[in-house]
Amino acid sequence: MKAVPSLTAETMALQRSFESHRPKGRRLFCDPYADAFLRPSLRALATASAIPGLRRLAVGLYDAVGGPGPRPSAIVRTKVIDDAIAEATTDGTQCVLLGAGYDTRAYRLPALKDHRVFEVDHPITQTAKHLVVDRLGLDDRHVTYVPIDFEHDRLADSLLSAGFDPLVRSTFVWEGVTNYLTGEAIDATLGVVHDLTTGGGVLILTYIDARALTDPTPFPEARRWVRAVTRAEEPWTFGLNPADASQYFAERGLLLRQDDSTLDAGRAWLTAQGRSEHGSGLYRIAVLEPEHGDRD
Numbered sequence: 035m036k037a038v039p040s041l042t043a044e045t046m047a048l049q050r051s052f053e054s055h056r057p058k059g060r061r062l063f064c065d066p067y068a069d070a071f072l073r074p075s076l077r078a079l080a081t082a083s084a085i086p087g088l089r090r091l092a093v094g095l096y097d098a099v100g101g102p103g104p105r106p107s108a109i110v111r112t113k114v115i116d117d118a119i120a121e122a123t124t125d126g127t128q129c130v131l132l133g134a135g136y137d138t139r140a141y142r143l144p145a146l147k148d149h150r151v152f153e154v155d156h157p158i159t160q161t162a163k164h165l166v167v168d169r170l171g172l173d174d175r176h177v178t179y180v181p182i183d184f185e186h187d188r189l190a191d192s193l194l195s196a197g198f199d200p201l202v203r204s205t206f207v208w209e210g211v212t213n214y215l216t217g218e219a220i221d222a223t224l225g226v227v228h229d230l231t232t233g234g235g236v237l238i239l240t241y242i243d244a245r246a247l248t249d250p251t252p253f254p255e256a257r258r259w260v261r262a263v264t265r266a267e268e269p270w271t272f273g274l275n276p277a278d279a280s281q282y283f284a285e286r287g288l289l290l291r292q293d294d295s296t297l298d299a300g301r302a303w304l305t306a307q308g309r310s311e312h313g314s315g316l317y318r319i320a321v322l323e324p325e326h327g328d329r330d
């Protein structure tokens with residue numbers, strides 16, 4: 035990883051900001067804090083998108099650089115995961131946001147406001163986030179920051195010493211991260227999630243279709259997208275073929291409950307709002323249930 039805060043985390047904040055500036059009733063969600071994580075030039079672009087006459091220009095400019103896939107895919111995945119967290123969060127559960135970046139769910143989702151949230155991320159991005167959360171004056175007493183590098187540090191030890199309780203039901207979210215890691219780091223992290231969920235729980239993660247890395251022809255948006263993340267010096271390194279996903283996760287003690295592309299997951303919502311944009315076939319959201327033989 036680079037020694038600067040994650041650019042792809044900031045890009046996600048920008049995409050969420052564009053969506054949040056859409057009129058009420060014509061957006062998939064609202065993240066009122068997303069703007070605060072943006073550098074001035076990107077904040078100006080996001081603010082311009084709130085002005086009806088400029089919206090198309092501002093968002094169009096962004097899509098022209100990034101290509102047609104990333105933004106609609108990002109907003110669909112945000113909505114799917116918001117809903118999945120709300121469904122999984124019940125009295126007394128805890129939530130772990132792995133590679134949290136500038137995810138503000140701990141503050142904006144009513145479901146999480148009264149629950150313990152652990153935000154795990156690379157220390158450089160996490161420090162940048164903390165400064166913004168402080169500046170905004172957000173009440174983060176329910177949030178515990180856990181700085182780690184998935185490639186080098188011991189997630190289990192860090193979570194346990196931060197107060198995570200494996201006997202309490204947990205919602206783990208790993209959004210927009212597996213595609214930047216090595217297979218070894220993913221294996222180790224999935225192992226930790228499995229081992230720390232003896233109290234029950236769910237893991238919601240995203241992954242990219244491995245074919246986008248080798249033969250992008252099935253995905254018209256793939257080439258530009260791969261180029262954009264490489265330019266950001268956060269290249270995609272890992273993907274899974276959806277046909278193999280169930281077995282891959284089963285071998286790691288995780289039962290695949292749901293697995294959709296953002297193209298399929300977002301279709302009905304976007305159509306209902308009269309929007310012609312669509313998610314991406316290469317970007318997938320999986321819901322997994324850790325299996326513990328002695329409990330089942």
Ligand SMILES: C[S@@+](CC[C@H](N)C(=O)[O-])C[C@H]1O[C@@H](n2cnc3c(N)ncnc32)[C@H](O)[C@@H]1O
Pocket residue numbers: 035040042043046047132133134135136137155156159182183184185208209210211214215
């Ligand atoms: C695309 S951003 C996603 C952020 C957030 N989950 C979201 O969806 O908005 C990728 C995140 O993964 C984190 N990340 C990437 N590689 C990492 C590593 N080796 N260790 C810890 N965090 C890492 C980055 O710091 C960044 O916050």
